[in-house]
Amino acid sequence: MDKEMDKAIYKKIDKEIDKEVGSAKLLLEDGSVFFGKLFGARKIVSGEVIFNTGMIGYPESLTDPSYQGQIVVFTYPLIGNYGVPFPVRENNLLKYFESEKIQVKALVVTEYSENYYHWNTEQSLSEWLKENQIPALSGIDTRKLTKILREKGSMLGKIITHIPNDEKKITEFQDPNNTNNNNLVPEVSVKEPIVYEKGKKRIILVDCGVKNSILQAFLRRDITVIRVPWDYDFLSEKADGILISNGPGDPRKCELTINNIRRAMAKNIPILGICLGCQLLGLAAGAETYKLKYGHRGQNQPCLEVGTNRCYITTQNHGYSIDSNTLKEDWREWFFNVNDQTNEGIIHISRPFFGAQFHPEASPGPDDTEFIFNMFLRVIS
Amino acid sequence: MIRKRKKFKKVLILGSGAIKIGEAGEFDYCGSQAIKALKEEKIQVILVNPNIATVQTSEDMADKVYLLPVNDYFVEKIIEKERPDGILLGFGGQTALNVGIELFKKGIFQKYEVNVLGTSVEAIRDTEDRKLFSKRLQEINLEIPKSNAVTSVKEALDTAKELGYPVMCRIAYALGGLGSGIAYNSSQLKSIAEKAFAYTEQILIEECLSGWKEIEYEIVRDSYDNCIAVCSMENVDPMGIHTGESIVVAPVQTISASENFKLRSYAIKLIRHLGIVGECNIQFALDPNSEDYRVIEVNARLSRSSALASKATGYPLAFIAAKLALGYGLIELKNIITRTTSACFEPALDYIVLKYPRWDLEKFKKVNTNIGSEMKSVGEVMAIGRSFEEVLQKAIRMLDIGMYGLVGNKVEFEDLEKELKSPTDKKMFAIARAIEGGYSLAEIYRLSGVNPWFLHKIKNIITTKEKLEQLSCSELSPSLLQEAKKQGFSDNQIALLTGSDELTIRRKRKELGIIPYVKQIDTLAAEYPAKTNYLYLTYHGQEDDLTFQEKNQVIVLGGGPYRVGSSVEFDWCCVNAVKTLKKLNYSTIMINYNPETVSTDYDICDKLYFEELTLERILDIYEKERPLGIIISMGGQIPNNLALRFSQANIKVLGTDPLNIDTAEDRHKFSSLLDKLQIDQPAWEELTSIEEAEKFAEQVGYPVLIRPSYILSGAAMSIALNKRELTKYLKKASNVSKDYPVVVSKFIVNGKEIEVDAVAKNGKLICYAISEHIENAGVHSGDATIVLPPQRTYLETLRKIKIVTRKIAQSLQISGPFNIQFIAKDNKIKVIECNLRSSRSFPFVSKVVKLNFIDLATRIIMGEEVPENNYSFFDLNFVGVKAPQFSFSRLKGSDPVLGVEMVSTGEVACLGDDFNEAFLKSLISVGFRLPKKNILLSTGPLESKVEFLESTRILKQMNYKFYATRGTANFMKENGIEAEVLYWPSEEREPNVITYLVNRKIDLVINIPKNTETVELDNDYIIRRKAVDFNIPLITNITFAKRFVEALSEVKLEDLKVESWDYYKV
DSSP: OOHHHHHHHHHHHHHHHHHSTTEEEEEETTSOEEEEEEOSOOOOEEEEEEEEOOSSOHHHHHTOGGGTTEEEEESSSEEOTTOBOOOOEETTEESSOSSSSOOOSEEEOSEEOSSOOOTTOOBOHHHHHHHTTOOEEESOOHHHHHHHHHHHOSEEEEEEOSOOSSGGGGTOOOOTTTGGGOOSHHHHSOSSOEEEOOSSOEEEEEESSOOHHHHHHHHTTTOEEEEEETTOOGGGSOOSEEEEOOOSSOGGGOHHHHHHHHHHHHTTOOEEEETHHHHHHHHHTTOEEEEEEEEEEEEEEEEEETTSSOEEEEEEEEEEEEEGGGOOTTEEEEEEETTTOOEEEEEESSSSEEEESSBTTOSSSOOTTTHHHHHHHHHHO | OOOOOOOOSEEEEEOOOSOBTTBOTHHHHHHHHHHHHHHHTTOEEEEEOOOTTSSTTSTTSSSEEEOSOOSHHHHHHHHHHHOOSEEEOTTSHHHHHHHHHHHHHTTHHHHTTOEEOSSOHHHHHHHHSHHHHHHHHHHTTOOOOOEEEESSHHHHHHHHHHHOSSEEEEETTOSTTTTOEEESSHHHHHHHHHHHTTTOSOEEEEEOOTTSEEEEEEEEEOTTOOEEEEEEEEESSOTTSOGGGSOEEESOOSSOHHHHHHHHHHHHHHHHHHTOOEEEEEEEEEOTTSSOEEEEEEEOSOOHHHHHHHHHHOOOHHHHHHHHHTTOOGGGSBOTTTSSSBSSSOOBOSSEEEEEEEOOGGGSTTOOOBOSSSOOOOEEEEEEESSHHHHHHHHHHHTOSSOOSSSSSOOOOSOHHHHHHSOBTTHHHHHHHHHHTTOOHHHHHHHHOOOHHHHHHHHHHHHHHHHHHTOOGGGOOHHHHHHHHHTTOOHHHHHHHHTOOHHHHHHHHHHTTOOOEEEEOOSBTTSSOOOSOEEEEESSOSSOSOOOOOOSEEEEEOOOSOBTTBOHHHHHHHHHHHHHHHHTTOEEEEEEOOTTOSTTSTTTSSEEEEOOOSHHHHHHHHHHHOOSEEEOSSSTHHHHHTHHHHHHTTOOEESSOHHHHHHHHSHHHHHHHHHHTTOOOOOEEEESSHHHHHHHHHHHOSOEEEEOSSOSSOTTOEEESSHHHHHHHHHHSOOOSSSSOEEEEEOOTTOEEEEEEEEEETTEEEEEEEEEEEEETTSOTTTSOEEESOSSSOHHHHHHHHHHHHHHHHHTTOOEEEEEEEEEETTEEEEEEEESSOOTTHHHHHHHHTOOHHHHHHHHHTTOOOOOOOOOGGGOSSEEEEEEEOOGGGSTTOOOOOOSSOOOOEEEEEEESSHHHHHHHHHHHTTOOOOOSEEEEEOOSHHHHHHHHHHHHHHHHTTOEEEEOHHHHHHHHHTTOOOEEOBOGGGOOSSBHHHHHHTTOOSEEEEOOSOTTOOSOOHHHHHHHHHHHTTOOEEOOHHHHHHHHHHHHHOOGGGSOOOOGGGSOO
């Protein structure tokens, strides 16, 4: 088969699709173009294109604040099957969602299922995306796209849903991590402290973009949670422990938080870091972080607990990692990823500080590592 | 860290025996993987499996193979002889598990110091015994269906009353849900329970969860307590329909993350609690209207689902399970696909798979065609794609039942509502019809219980079909064509709907650049590069994962779904062909789509395309791969039927010329050839009307054999003894016409059937084996008991057969495998069939004479020089007997009688010093029990009564007690043999045959039907059926009965030698 002719013919089809109402494209930094069908909002956006290999749980994933600034590609081809759940609340937090709104910049899938069915469904994924002003593309070869991201690393991309009046707008790629030296965390953190009253034990939750499920994990265990902004001087609050949450972007941008953690460590207050929180804990402890080529995003990441034969299947969503070679004395690697040997958690050898790079609260994902919450509880009691 | 593992020297693996409904080729795949895993550890592997057609019993697999029954008697003998230090029970299905439990109970493992590797027998018992299982679940607060294990019919009725009807009736130690069923009232329950107690001492009455979602997980656990859920699966058909009867998708589609991970969590909790080490399958029922659930069952062994999950995810469950059984931890093992990442992970799929069961119900007389809680399907197919529509339509074509996809064929239903409510094997087509007919999806959901998400997807296909129907080929827009292809429409289907033809559509779409792309299955959704070429094609793509650089490639086409007539034998042929190609340094490509096979193990070949065996798809692959050519003679009739079209499409067919294949396949051409060669054949005529048929039959004389053209397993064949039967048959097969002519041929009464399996090169016979049927002509060759070398065939006949075989090979210029069936009578032979491909009996003859016919054939096909084999098989020092396995007990209502239509689902073969020994071993292997005392005789027409008289005398001398129906008893009395008369079922008087069968007072039933083709519900039928329902050995063929009595009188159970395959030296 003549490949050039093939391409020419394919372009012909592109044109036809282009003419159709509701078509849109994804442009990548490296020049790749993907044509698809628009099923979300008609809006031009730019962001970091990353892929997630989870096969289920799009309402949870899309509302995960760690995806702030990212165009998410689902490798699983059928999305939208069970619609979007009713907004039920528990402890005044949305159930089945990880925050109040969709956090991703845009969504890219192979096949969007327009028809959906589930007992717990309020609307379709498309309706929900439109409501949240999030563009979404279907009909994309997400495997091809994923392979590009795997080979070349996560890169910037743009979703073009229409020709805007100002054509310049669509020519610039915006790196969410570098734009105006932007820190993404403030965008997803609470602005003022919120107290979730439960039992006697109290923890400070440093909200760098916390997932509801992390909060719920403590509230369900009858712990009172004081949720504070990322840059809040939490040492003024009285608490039994400190939880540093997950969140988006480069951990090194959260200097304020890192400084606060250092001060807390000096006071020997128990600290648990999750995901970004783990990286911040590492930075506070003097270790270094680096950006992974294309990150870990999925629900099947195997993490071995160092010194044991126990391997846990974890949910992950991170683009940066602690370089375990830079861990200071008194710190140990706690977990590592069995697939690529990268760090997945750190622990202090004698003091109550530890962090997990993965998500013990899962959601969506396996609950293998929920024991970490119980460990933390034991430390604070 | 990692503990030191105990080293095992010799491990015994139990196979699953013959292919039967509920236990098919998946266990060949599992066992083969286990052998591979053990051999890597330099462990000596002993295998017990009488299924000679399997890959696992091949010479290059286990160190020693016992082609002996997998039962406690023989396995104990083997243990005693071999003294293994370990045994694997989880790789041979329910058969192996049950034998393991039995041996454990008897203390055999303890006595001979055999370690049960992997899951302990105690844990297995916890999963198998429903009462224990409930208890174990309650201990960790998991929900189970409200139920009660009962030991009598009365208890069953009492429990049902408490729970309220309908209730589910389950049998402990079941295999494929045998005997399970929903009872809507007490009389139904009574009948189910009575039958069940014939097999087991305990049954379970439970709340009925019909309509709930059925969700399954494959869980793996190692001895370090690491636990992973390798695959989630959702049944498209709701609870109430056995998972083996359900269309199944992976991963789950309609449940939320919260539901999915809750169930996963319960599954892991339970598996840890039970202490399973290795692999297991767990089934849940999930309320479609809440997160309420029930644990349905755990299979603490490899299963059909695990084979499916292995193929669906690329995660080699059986291989890993075997390693874990040896004490390995998951983290010590690598992901075989990526070869860099760990085996301790849960595969992420970036595609969807769909399994569709293959039924063969129309082959069975009187069978109930409803599907439900008992398994009736004989095989399955799996389609891989990137949308539900795509995989559904692919899968339907893969079934090879003549359907072009979900739509395109004319399928009509008399009562659609009933069809939806009480589904049959045509359920999916009924749903499609209902959508076309304007039923609302809500209504279809209410009636069928199929989740509306699936129904919406089905509706998408219907909508596209309706769009296509409006257009001609030239009016087709590229986007509609693209859409149709994405929904799995074949070119042929589109052609039918747009009034065009397949190749025109193909040309058009290729011009538009609408082509499928090749994608890899890599277990990690492209997160890491895959080193393995496990492939499928999809229209939801824009690039190929491969670059197609390889040269020197050869494609081997597989056999498609297992079904009556085409089973594991062809898989063995395919695998062996690939092995030989590799030895010859060719790069190999396998195309097949049956998840139960070894040929679809991506380890077997260089590239595996898990794809359709259609001209369209093979062309797609052929055009991309540009191989040297394609081998079509290994996979049975599906590839063979495509021969001519391949050559028309310029596909290079290796081996015998497709034109010659066509000459053998086309009845007219073949007949003329035989005439030309002066080879005799039964008189026949192809006729297009009833009148012509009657005229022909009068001319040649009754009985006549009636059949359609292009056959494999004799579907819809029948024998007519007289004009009345002929007319009746032809009227039933109403579409006798110019387009659907019927072939009527002279049927030779009391002829002997003889088969030749052979290999030729450029028309020259290179090797051959002649086998003889025990049963006279009239029993399909697939159902016949076959012996090699022939025992009772004249030398003169054999010589003639050899001459004719040479002539045919020469004239058709055969290069490769072929098989000819002869009928011999009075030293005259006639050719009744000839296939220029490997046949069902190739593994049998290859393994008995220890000459791999497929290896030779493949070398010839590739143009290698091979020596002519002048060896005479009459010099064999032993005898091989191949016996059929029937699955009548699963097929409620079916008449367990043999005829010209094949009805067996599998086969075994055993070796012995003489015929009798091999014969009895093979019978025991297919579940036959030698009678202890009481034999029921009902020997049919006078001539068979007379024929059996001598045998009756022999049995009498052996002190058997006879029961007989009146006619037979009178005849016996006249000849001086006493028999207790039992009344016919219809007489409703005691002592009645039925009462004796139900109370299991009879050890063997010999019932010779008066006319093999009678379909009326009659007494004979009821006797046969009851015998099957109550698991009493049954013989219905007179020749077979005589040989059985002979064998019984000559050989005792203790005389059956326990020797491995290599003991029998050629």
